[in-house]
Amino acid sequence: MSSFKRDQVQDMYYLSPMQEGMLFHTLHHQEKGFYVEQMDMNVKGTLRHDLLEKSMNVIVERYDIFRTVFLHEKVKRPVQVVLKKRPFTLDVVDMQNLSEDEQLVRLETFKQQDRLRGFDLSKDALMRATVFQTGPASYRWIWSYHHILLDGWCFGLVVQELFAIYHALLHDIPYKLEPVKPYKEYIQWLEKQDKQASLQYWQQSLAGFDGQSTFKEQRKQTNEHELGELEWSMSKGETAALSELAFQQNATLSSVLQSVWSILLSRYQRSNDVLFGTVVSGRPADLAGVDRMVGLFINVIPRRIQLTDDMTFRSLLSETQQQSLAAEPHQYIPIYDIQAKTGHQPLIDHIVVFENVPAAKKDEQEARLGFTVENMNVYEKSNYDLNLLASPGEQLQLKLAFNKKAFDPQFVQRLKEQLSLLMSEAIKHPDQSVHTFTLVTKQEKQLILEEWNAPELEHDQLYLSKWFEHNVRKQPNAVALSAGEHTMTYAELNEQANRLARHLQKNGVVHQTVIAILAGRTPELIVSLLAVLKAGAIYVPIDPDYPESRIQYMLKDSGATHLLTHSSFIGQVKALAFDGKYLFADDQEISLMSSENLPLEAGLHDTAYIMYTSGTTGQPKGIMTTHSNIARVVKNTNYLTISETDTLLSLSNSVFDGFTFDVYGALLNGAKLVLPKKETILNMGELTGLIKRENISVMFVPTALFNLLVDEETDWMRSVRKVLFGGERASVQHVRKAFAVMGKGRLINVYGPTESTVFATYYPVDEALPMEARSIPIGKPLNQTGAYILSQHRQLQPIGMVGELCLSGKGLAKGYLNRPDLTKQAFIAHPFAAGERLYRTGDLAYFRTDGLIEYAGRVDDQVKIRGHRIELTEIEAHLLMHPGVKQVALIADQHNTQHTRLLAYMTCEEEWKDKLDVIKSGLKEKLPAYMQPHDLIRLERMPLTPNGKVDKRQLPKPKVPQGNRHVKLPVNEIEQKLLVMWREVLEREDISTVDHFFELGGHSLKAMSLLSKMSKEFDVQMPIHLLFETPTIEAISRYIQQQDQEAAGYLVFNESQTPTVFALPPLPGYGFIYQEAAKTLDGVRLIAFDFIEADHRITQYVQHIQHLQPEGPLTLMGYSGGCYLAFELVQSLEQAGRTVEKVIMIDSYKKIGESDLEGRSIDEDIAAIVHQSRQSELAQAELIQDELAQKTRAYYETFVKGVNQGEIQADIDFIQSEEHIAIPDWMESWEAATTGAYRQYQGYGQHADMFKNKECAARNAQLIKEIVHHKNREIVL
Template sequence: MTLAVPTNKSKNIESIYPLSPMQEGMLFHTLYEPESRVYFTQMKYILHGNLDIFAFEQAWQQVVDRHPILRTIFVWQNGKKTLQVVLKKVNLPWTNLDWRSLSPIEQEQQLEVLLQEDRNNDFVLDKAPLMRCTLIQLAEATYKFVWSSHHLLTDGWCMPIIFKEVFAFYEASIEGKDLYLPLPRPYKDYITWLQQQDATKAAAYWQKALQGFAAPTPLVVDCTAKQQSEIKKTFDQQRLQLSSTATTALKSLAQKHRLTVSTLVQGAWGLLLSRYSGESDVIFGATVSGRPPSLSGVESMIGLFINTLPVRVKVSEETELVPWLAELQQQQVERDEYAYSSLVEIQRSSEVPPGSCLFDSLLVFENYPSADSLHNSIRIDDFQGSERTNYPLTILVIPNEELLVRFVYDRDRFDADTITRMAGHFQTLLLGIVDNPQQKLSKLPLLTDFEKNRLLVEWNDTRVDYPEKCIYQLFEEQVAKTPDAVAVVFGSEKLTYQELNSRANQLAHHLQTLGVGPEVLVGICVERSLDMIVGILAILKAGGAYVPLDPAYPQERLAYMLSNATVSVLLTQQKLVEQLPNCEQVVCLDTDSEIISAQIKDNLLVGVKPENLAYVIYTSGSTGKPKGVAMSNRSLVNLLLWQMENSQVSIEGKTLQFAPISFDVSFQEIFSTWCSGGTLVLISEDVRRDARALLRLLTETGVERIFLPFVALQQLAEVATSFELFPTTLCEIITAGEQLQMTTSLTNFLTRLPDCRLENQYGPSESHVVTAFTLKGSANSWSALPPIGRPIANTQIYILDLQGQPVPIGVPGELHIGGLGLAREYLNRPELTAQKFILSPFDKSNSACLYKTGDQARYLPDGNIEFLGRIDNQVKIRGFRIELGEIETTLTAQPQVKEAVVIVREDIPGKKRLVAYIVQTHITSPSSIQNQLRNFLKHQLPDYMVPSAFMLLDALPLTPSGKVDRRALPAPCVINDTETFVTASTPTEEAIATIWGDVLGLKQVGIHDNFFELGGHSLLATQVISRLRQTWKMELPLRRLFEKPTVAELAQSIDKILSTVQRLQSNTSSHLLNNREEIEL
């Protein structure tokens, strides 16, 4: 809309003056979103009585004549400044309709059409008046009155004043009398008063009041994933009405403690936002009357006086309710002194970044005329208002005899069910305030009884009666059923169930001679082989628990694990012995084979019980040392029996064994296969690291089921797009370890497998799998970020706030796990066990435990759970759980590191990497410190815990509270020594550098840069090799990148291959390279 000075109205101009800050804000949003009808106000009333229509119309015209603001338009001055222009004379548009001949249903239908047409007929701001009236006669003494206006003119305070004057003029008219009311004070006087206020003093107040608040309070239950460009801003509303009894009690409580009902309502809304967001410091908007007491006669003035101000609420859950409300009211009194402040200026005084809203919810406490305040012969009821603001959520509170609350919401941000639940929570808080005003804030209820029962009982009703058995017993039962079926395949080697059982028994008997039995921990450090698989089974059959040790781990880490677990027996291979720490008894499965094979093949008699340990798997720990998760047979058998019941793999189906045995998913792969009669397909480490080789193996072996972390699954899907073979036998894909994302490649991959189901499982090492969500049907219809599902058999999931109370549906909280799946403890870490495994407040026997996962999640309305990430510094990358604190602790152990912070960055969607930010004790060369720290970490931590980039800072950025501001850490750049950096010069080098830059998200790559030092890892290496193969149409083994990790080395290797190809092609045209042949140089 373009506004211009109305030259044709100059003789009719009474006054010209500036806008108030609130008017300027409303005008901006009106012009910014003209199609939204923002601030279009539509009031509807039912009038009962013998109404004189002409007198009623004239009364309204007289009120318009009395008040300058009702004759006001808005114009530009020279296209720069907006002014409001008061006209001397304005005729109020008036429409009379007679619908008495229509049935009640027809009247309702006609009314809906009329109201919509009225809303579509928006006001033109430079054409007066910005209001109109429609009177509809429904019956002899019943009328529907519709009053539409623009909010720029009036506020809620004006309604009773206007109606009182209308009926005063109406009464005088029907009695044939003249009425002379005192001249009202014009709105212009208020504008003059505003211009006299101390803006500097106000800015100082707001700066202090908002100090430390740097981000708007999130409305966590809204659909924040939608892009702003897609939002159409269509609004709807819902009503909440308290009973007269509850309203009376609320007013009595306020009166008793010298509080206003408005304070009680604001307190309840602040608590709701705090509980929803999980933050103790929240802000929402609230309207104030804006009528300064120092302006005489302001109570009877007509105009837009209300202002929107931020209300900051700090919630200390241990504070008592009434004192907290009293403090909230005192803050309101102090705030009212600066109620004239422009919201734009207030935001400038805050620390919220420009472009961000200070708040997203607005609380409006309204007052409208009641029947007893008007003429006795005309009764008004059934008031309904229709108005929308520029905020996604507005809560309008009308303190009638029955407190009315209207939730006006943006339908693109909230769905109706969400608002219904929100209204229920708001009502529960208000009633909780009334029921026990002496309680602490933490004790105030939020959930309705229905929702509490659903969250705690109904959705956790997972009981299934499973037999009390141990893992080895399930396996031996399967051996008896299918002794000749193939149990495991590794390349050309294979074992039947009987053969596997015999070999495992022989080793188990040998282990028993070494003292292995229940609660005895046996280390196993073996490369991927049949020996590895047999070793795990033998330990369990001997009654012990296995402790997997990855041969690739640094010696110091392995030494700690062996010491912490007090391992007395270690299974390994001769070639690994030298790199392993000393152990009391070492069994080399290869060189000791004669001793082992001399043992009998019979099953063992062991006294293992379900509560005895099955394994101890070490995961990253925040103190700098890994922690051992001790899992019992009972917990794991519960998982196996559930998995077997819910699998759609055939009885003799093949399952891939992909995960390292130090990763808990390996147990699921191995034993869910063996306990159901399937075949386990074991693969070498080279195949594990090469998605192309893995895809070929899956196709050639006819694997039906795979367990893969998302990143590995994504790599497989990407390779499949350009590979001639495809694993059509897959019927079940299970992913876990990190957030599943339905990328284009993965969707296309699964579209080619219409009978294959994808299952998204969730579970930390401390419980193994506890929830699962199955995706079936068309992959194109699946959510981009599928939920993690519902709890599995004999498992309970509780999503709790910081006070340990269940959060509402849709609200984030910390995920807690209960039930049979829990680990027994952190081995030899009683304090940590007590900290993370807490007594369940929902167990009547007061004996069950809950595990605090540190994961953030929320319940969806259908009972499925959405994973939202880590609450603390623990993250998952490539399926590995990493405690960032462990890396930080290890870094700060270096003398040259003063401070260290490690974060996960995802500068390229789907590509997470670790970045370390370092403050040095002494300044050294950037490239020198980078190489030194990387080499140091390689000897202390697994490769997936070594940051891909190191940033040197003079100081770490801090928040106002003194904490490290992780959001303010700069984006990483590659630290290169300028003297050694060389740009690509040949076509091959340029192509490689471009591919590396795309994959790693770097703008500049030199020919001497090392792929892995730039942040590359094995999964990204797969992408690079795939791109290189496409570029030169040649077979290039994945290991080539590991052997030639710099651009120069790899380019030289590729150039040699190309040169050989050209030479062969020139020598003979009949001996072309086979598509699958590799040229080794």
């Protein structure tokens, strides 16, 4: 069992739970020195080494724990073995000959080596000591032991007894020590406790706790450890005041410390429910003699404190003390058992320790011992990255011990200052709500309010259209707008906007009339926006792709009296049953209006537009934005300069406020606005090409699209002067990649809710991101904007502490249309500027020490997905309207670092349990595509918290689709490759080749990513509409094959069938002539060649056939002029050693001479063939007319001059049309052209109709199928 003999062993017993934990961590932790406690004592006076060693040996003999080793191998459960003897040797080193600096270096080296040396728990003496003599009357005493032996309280007791023994030996008098009981009795006491009852206590006291981690924004993820310590003390007056406060509430000073710490945690976590670990003495009062026992008694237990909104410090202190008393009978339970019982892993991540350790006074020591211990530095390596330790005395001593690898010392310094502030607040205001206690120092307050929210830069106060008209006068012929093939100068755009504005006024539009604009991404959209503003009205942008019910709601809620659109949307808008007046931007009457500028019809603080965002009530809410709001973000800004030389690219949807920046950022600064179609934006290749072609210099890109563009390629960035990205949390990986290409000052991370008009803060990426960077700051406020971080109780939060980001300034919208209740909640009185307003963003953030703001999440259920702001409660409300839905819970699942998906969990009525697809389909009629859940997941019951609320943490991740779903697997290599791509893009495994891309959770950005991947993999151009028209793997596979085949000059019909027939085309030379016949040719793979225009066409046909059917007998077919090609091809194949079983010749004969045109010219015949081909639906669908004429000429000239010579070995099956045309002189029958069999059959239809007419094509195909499969058929003699 060990290296010790039985007669050396005095006793053996199990470990306490805390000892077991320390044993486990010591054995499994890679670092040496784990749980090594090291005391470094500075001794002044005369120290007798020999007496100290004797004294320490007395202690070792007196207490079993110092003669104990710990065994874990070859035993069912770890045990501690007490040895009868364990002599102790004190090491002594004389350093008096060294200088003071040399002594310090040697001491520090020794201490580090001593710690790293650690202890072998199974055989070493687990305590050692060394005395260094540094002078005639000075020493450094280094005393180390493993924490598994004893705790701090015991160490104090041991030191007291050690000095008593030393004193007796020094004065040669007998020492008297009280009898002690062995640590074993404590282990026996533990075994007798009702563990289940105690676990039940902990389960009840921790019920409903949400398991938040502390200081998560400040903590760095690391496996390394470097001890840092920050010590300070409260003044005597403060210590006395805290003690008096504790006395008044019948509480301990430890409870005071825990209460103050809970306030600090509450502020950092933005929660009234906080939890931390606290170290308890662990000495049960009902165990006799426990006060003199030495061993490891301490335990770490959770301390949960729940504050209320109006809780005073006195009531908090009383509550904390009551909790401490209630936990006493159960504080022996190890933390890992509590964690297992409550389901929290891990439960605590830091501890608070109140060290009430007995200590002797210095003057008493010197009188009794002849020396004093001047100070004692304790090194202990904790399992936690942060600990708060306190020691009582005349002055309360406090220490923050922390891992320097996990926490920045600056942050720990702020913790110290905040803790001190709270102690002071508790003394001054014990009867005041703890939520009013300040945590901000005067210096911090000055920084935040005066330096980081600097005086505003003003801009000229002009109405928006006047800014625009100023640029029209300045540069009338400069290009203002480029939209596809259309461009407009500033003068042209102004004239059209003026005409439309007058048309609006003629139709009843007056000052602040509300006009809904439903338009696509066309020049008319920009004209309409300007016209509404020129008319002094308000516009409401509406996406034509929105569900009808949502558009109807917006029209009604906004109070729109006019709907301005384009005639191409007439069917859609008429279906809306709109009560107001319909106006069309392409109405011919508009051209008759005056193009002169209109007189000013509005003021700076008039509403310019109403923009709808997702709402918590189940319906969107309209935000009223003024002309002044818009001017603030595009004129005289501190984050970006735009001039006449710039070209801005608009990528935002007109219903989102990024479009405000695009349009007015360009037109109010004399720049050129590029407005691409939606299809161009969704095609990565086209979009990057457009950026280069248009020489885009400034562009705002929603973050999700920015990430896709960076992944696609980085070459497009090289010429862009400024790239702004925002809308959701930025990706460090993508910003780092973009910075490597663009360099300093060209990338800007922007942030801002619609209520503060587009952008509120900005962060220019001016340096490479450090490797440890976890996020991109949202930066500092725009000019004329203030940014503040407030607590839940609207207290200013200190640097580094998360709170709600609140905004002020000229960007703040008027409020929410028709919702004074919501406006009052969101737009509050400015606490630091009388008469001003603050907008509560609902976003969590904190100030960094450099004044930059870091985003830290949301206070509510609002999420941002692909730049769209979504209230989860709005989607839940719509789902709950369905009669089959009982309960709903939505979450935004961060499926990986790049993508967030909406998951809807629900319980359903019995008859709807298997109809989730119907429920999902109904949701599409009410909500836009970006608000559709990725999955609907049916649950039998919702997981609930003890408070009866849905416990979203317990909602299961989706595994497989609901119901018995058949998954069709890939049937070829293309489908297999596509499946891999779909799984990667859609982030799910359960994909069938017939699944609909968008029903699997696909959306526009994922479509862009998928199309880009497919284009690169297959080297095929993939238009964006492909996924909308053919949204399955199976269909896309067919498209790719068709593209490959068209590029190669052939089409494959019935791909998976056998055998194969290779068909040569008639004039004009396209294989799609056989498309209709192929539908009947089931059981036959038909490969239909186009005419190859190159002179070596027969060689190319042979190569294709060798690739498409590398072995086995071949079957060929020709129709009309294709018979000539088929004969030539069979000859070449047979010469190449291939066996051609048969060739089917359809209504044409062997050419034995050049064609007789009977007086016609080749050009006349070609023109006739081309004209006839143009009448074909197939030709209209597939061909470009120039290509048709070119191929026809090449084929006809080849056919006219061509001659079939010699014979073939293959059987010839001849099919004759019903026309029975006489054989011309320059042709003859196929019968003599083969050494094999010749068979002749009656076909169907006139010559030209055999494969064009559907009925004829089907009947002829049936005949061909029978010939191929050797079925009996009546031969025409």
